[in-house]
Each structure stands twice: as C-alpha cells, then as structure tokens.
Amino acid sequence: MPIVESSTVVPVDPATAFAVSQTTGPTRLRWDPFIRRQHFLDGAAAPDKGVRTFTKHSSGMTMVSEYVSYAPPSNVGMKMVTGPWFFTSMAGGWRFKATEGGTLATWKYNFSCRPAWLAPLAERIGAWVLQREIDRRIAGFARGCADPQVLADVRPTT
Template sequence: MPNVTSSVVVPVDPATAFAVAQTTGEVRLRWDSFIRRQYFLDGATDPAVGVQTHTRHRWGLGVVSEYVSYAPPTNVGMKMVRGPWFFSHLAGGWRFAAAEGATKATWKYSFRCRPRWLAPLAEAIGCRVLQRDIDRRIAGFARGCRDEVVLASVRDAGGGAP
C-alpha cells in the first residue's frame, strides 16, 4: 500500500503542537491550506475515537473520516469512511514527539486506488500529488505553530502550554 510521510520540527511543546493540529473553523483555515471547510458530524463537538468529520478539500473533493485513535498530545489517526471514488482506502496518522525543547511532527498517509487494473499508475501519480500536498500542509502547520492568533486560540481553549 502506498504511503507518504512528511515531518517538521516546530518551536512549541507537544501539547501545543497537538492542539494546533486539532484547531477548527477560521483558526484552522489560517494554517491549513489543504482544506476549504471541515466540521464534526452527528452532533459531535470534540474529537474522540469513533467521531466522524466531513472535510472539503481545497479542490472541492469531500471526505468523511473517522477518528480511529486520539491520544493527546502524542498522536491522532483517521480513516476515510466515504470519499472520492478513486480511493478504496485512505488513512492518516499524525504523531507529535518532544525534540530538544521543540516538537517533531510526523504525518503519514496511506492509500489505495481503484479500479485495481489502474491502481499501479494511479498510485504512482497519487504518491507525487499527495506528497506535495502533505509537504505543503505540514509547512502550513509549522507556520500555525508560530502564528500568535493560532497560539492564542489554543491557549484560550486550554490546549498546550500557557
């Protein structure tokens, strides 16, 4: 199964980095250029294992994902429940580890394309496209970890270090 991974070291503690990664609404859009819109489904207001979200990608593609792990401040994992026809599988995990007064964030995505006869070509192209998108997204996350508006929002919500 193809995978793409991207890492960055950010100048905040793991709890703050994790909290930035879980921001929502306008605060999320300040750093996450990957999405156009994202919201919880079924009345959920907070992330937790089993909670589903709807994400509208900046290109207009929609995905319903479900949290399969949620362990602040170290990791979060999600899997696609419903999404674009060309993915038979899409999942991602974000890890946050202390790194000499900072945090190393590592984001890994795995996917499988369909139809199977086209998968080798589609997955090769998908690796390039997703790698570029994930590299850009994690760079935006790094900017968010330096953005005073984002950091203030996280502090106000009780996430991360004061």
Template sequence: MPVVESAVVVAVEPAVAFAVAQTQGEVRLRWDPFIAGQRFLDGATRPGKGVRTLTRHRSGLSMVSEYVSYRPPTSTGMQMVRGPWFFERLAAGWRFAPHDGGGTLATWRYSFACRPAWLAPVAEKVGTAVLGRDIRRRIDGFARGCADPVVLAAARANLAAERPDGERDAAA
C-alpha cells in the first residue's frame, strides 16, 4: 500500500500544534488548503475516537472519515469510511513530538490503495504524486497556521477547554 509523508517543525509546543490540527470551521479554512468544508456527523461536536466527519476537498470530491485514534497531544488517526470511487482504502495519521531544537516536529502520513485492481498500479503511482503534493501543501499550511495569531488563539481556547483526559469541560 503506497504511503506519503511530510514533516515540519513548528515553533509551538506539541499540545498547541495538536490543537491547531484539530481546529474547525473558518479557523480551519485559514490554514488548511486541502478542504473546502468539513463538519462532524452523527451529532458529534468535537473530535474523538469513533467520531465521523464529512470533508469536502477543494476539487469537489468528498469523503466520510472516522477517527480511529485520538490521543492529545501526540497523535491522531483517521480512516476513510466512504469516499471517491477510486480509493479502496485511505488512512491518515498525524504525530506531534517535541523537537530537540524547540517547538514541535509534526509528521503527517497518508496510506492508500486504489481500485479497480487492474488500474491500481498506475493509479497508485499517480496517487502518490498527487497526495504527496497535497500533503506537502497541507503541512505547509499547517505551519502557517501555527504562526497565525487568529488560529493560535482559537487553538489555545480549545485547549484550555479540554480536561486532562481529552474530554471537553461541560462549561466550555
């Protein structure tokens, strides 16, 4: 299964970097060039393991994905539940770790498989190039978000509302 990965060091601590990656709505659109829109499904109001989202890519394609892991402030993982016909599988993992020189090393990885089987060898080569470009653009946007005062204020507000167990305080 092909894998594409990109990494960047940002000048914020891992908890803030993780919170930036989980921003939603207009704040998310400030930094994430991948999406044209995203919303929680099934009555969810925040990310967490088992939560599903509907994401619309800027190209118009859309997918429903589900958080398969949610471990603030170190990692999150998602898998496609329903999406474009040419993906048999699509998964993403984002990791956030303290960087030796300060800040956070953010590493994002996508793995995927294409269909139909007879087209997969060619489609996966094209997919590696396209998703590789997208993940680099997306992580560059994330780095800009980690320096954007509006994005940082929203991320820090969300972080302040979180309890140590990753759940949101009822008053927030």
C-alpha cells in the first residue's frame, strides 16, 4: 500500500495550525487548492470523530470521507467511505507538533488501487500524482497559516 507524506513548519502554535486545517467554506477555499467544494453530511455542523464530509476535488472528482480520529490540537484522521472508482481504499492523517518557530505539520496518506491486475502500475503513478497534490496542498496550508484573513477567521475574538 503506497504512502505519501509531506511536512512543513508554519509560524503559528499547534492549536491555530489545527484550526486552520479544519476550516470550511470561503476560509478553506482561500488556502486549500485541493478542493472546489466541501461540506459536512448528516446534519453535522463541525468536525468530530464519526462525522462524514463530502469533498469535490478541483478536478471534479468527489469523495465522501469519515473522521476516524479528531484530537485537537495534535491530530486528525480520515478514511474514504466512497470515492473515485480506482481507489480500493484511501486514508490520511494530519499531525501538528510544536517546534521552534511554530508548528510542524505532517500530512500522511495511504491508498490502494483497483483493479488488482493494474494496481502495481496504478499505485506507482498514483503515488507520484498524490505526492504532488499533497505537496501543493500543504504549501497552501502554510500560506493559510500566514494569511491575516484566515488567521482572523480561526482566532477567538477578545
């Protein structure tokens, strides 16, 4: 099962980095180049373990995923419930750890492809494509963690 991972250090504390990673709506679209649209399902109003989300990728592909862990401000994990036909499975986790100068954000995904006879080639290609996507996405996340509007949207008002 291929695994792709990308990390960056952002100049905010883990709680703020985690909050940025969980933004929705226009705030999310300011920093996340991966999605075109995303919303919670089943009447959920906020992320939590067991909550499902619908995501439309910038290419038009769609996926329903479910939070399998939700532990602010340190980590969040998800798994695909339904998605593109070529994925047998897909899951990911985002971790946030305090470091000198801010927070180390590490995003890791694993997946498997079908059909089985094509999986060895499809997974090599998929790992290359997904690595590029995740690198672009975490770079967008880093920009979001430096964007005054995104930060204003996630920080409590006093």
